[in-house]
Amino acid sequence: MGVALPIVEATKAEDLDAAFASVVAQRADAMMVFSDSLFNHEAARVTALAANHHLPAIYLIRQFAPGGLIVHGPDIADLLRRAGDYVDKILRGTKPADLPVEQPIKYELIINMKTAKALGLTVPPSILVRATEVIE
Numbered sequence: 001m002g003v004a005l006p007i008v009e010a011t012k013a014e015d016l017d018a019a020f021a022s023v024v025a026q027r028a029d030a031m032m033v034f035s036d037s038l039f040n041h042e043a044a045r046v047t048a049l050a051a052n053h054h055l056p057a058i059y060l061i062r063q064f065a066p067g068g069l070i071v072h073g074p075d076i077a078d079l080l081r082r083a084g085d086y087v088d089k090i091l092r093g094t095k096p097a098d099l100p101v102e103q104p105i106k107y108e109l110i111i112n113m114k115t116a117k118a119l120g121l122t123v124p125p126s127i128l129v130r131a132t133e134v135i136e
Contacts, residue, residue, distance in 0.1 A: 004026075006023075006026050006028070008022045008023050008026075010038065010039075011038065012038065013038065013041075013042055013045075016042060016045060016046065016049060017049070020049045020050075020052075020053055020055075023053070023055065024053050024055075028055065029056075030055060030056040030057065030058075031050065031055055031056075031057045031058075032057065032058050032059075033046060033050075033057055033058070033059050033060070033064070033068075034060060035059070035060045035061050035073075040061065040063055043063045043064050043067075044066075044067060046064070047059075047064055047066070047067030047068045047115075048067060050067075050068070050069075051067065051115065051118060051119075054119060056069050056070075056119055056121060057069055057070075058070040058071070058072060059071045059072075059073070060072070060073035060074075061073055061076060062076065062108060062110065065110045065112060065133070065135060066112070066135070067112070067115065068112055068115060069111075069112055069115045069116060069119065069121070070109070070110065070111055070112070071108060071109070071110040072107065072108070072109050072110075073107065073108065074104035074106070074107055074108075075104070075106040075107060075108050078104070078105070078106040079104060082102065086099060107132075108132045108133070109127075109130055109131045109132050109133075110131065110132065110133045110134075110135065111123055111127065111128060111131045111133075111134050111135070112135040113134060113135060113136050114135060114136070115135075
């Protein structure tokens with residue numbers, strides 16, 4: 001049996017309730033929330049909706065950590081520091097076209113144990129030891 005990966009979209013804040021209702025109607029066991037300006041702006045509401053619908057969710061940026069279950073994604077502070085290095089090089093005369101395209105090299109794994117407990121989930125110790133941060 002394969003894994004079904006339905007995609008549910010929300011393009012404005014008013015769509016969030018319907019999007020979560022759709023996820024529930026599709027009987028999802030968990031969800032992954034991608035980052036964009038809407039979800040980032042509505043992070044507290046998104047994590048509250050996930051909690052209200054008893055949906056374990058993984059998020060890509062730290063902003064979701066206070067109410068979310070898991071955050072796993074690039075370390076945004078590290079990306080901004082590295083972007084600053086690029087700006088410095090450009091201001092010192094390096095042509096942007098001469099700079100290499102870089103991938104994130106530092107990632108975060110944040111586990112919110114309060115959310116895990118509220119969802120009735122046990123996080124294996126093998127995952128906890130890999131976390132860069134554990135919220136108790």
